[in-house]
Amino acid sequence: MPADRFSTATRLKALGEQAAARVYRARPPRRNRLTGRAALLALVMCSLVVALAYPIRQYVSQRSDIADQRRRAQDAGAALDRLREQKARWQDPEYVRQQARRHLHYLMPGETGYIVQDGSRAGAAPKGPQAAQRPWYDNLWGTVDAADKR
Numbered sequence: 001m002p003a004d005r006f007s008t009a010t011r012l013k014a015l016g017e018q019a020a021a022r023v024y025r026a027r028p029p030r031r032n033r034l035t036g037r038a039a040l041l042a043l044v045m046c047s048l049v050v051a052l053a054y055p056i057r058q059y060v061s062q063r064s065d066i067a068d069q070r071r072r073a074q075d076a077g078a079a080l081d082r083l084r085e086q087k088a089r090w091q092d093p094e095y096v097r098q099q100a101r102r103h104l105h106y107l108m109p110g111e112t113g114y115i116v117q118d119g120s121r122a123g124a125a126p127k128g129p130q131a132a133q134r135p136w137y138d139n140l141w142g143t144v145d146a147a148d149k150r
Contacts (some may be wrong), residue, residue, distance in 0.1 A: 103136070105135040105136075115134070115135065115138075
């Protein structure tokens, strides 16, 4: 048997290098993942997103404006209905009499009216619920007296 020129470790290393060379030669060359078509498709998609972003935002904004205007129109319609009801009530003479009695303290011929005062006025015109229960002319003179004292 001839003497080995190379040791076993050296032979194994050479065999490993040969095998690696065969494997790497058999593999096709690596291509770039981003092809020209993929780059063009990405460019087109980005362009579409940029081109459509503003019109879509405007569309959404206009839809919310339309919804606001519809809600305002409904509110105005409800207010109009309330005003029509109020107008119809004021056409009734009995309602007018009732309001005149309540707010202006008017009396029908032959009736005697009484206003009870609790004596807590102290010269100034009261404000708030107490003033609302007094006749309008008493409130007027109360504010004139209060302005005169200043």
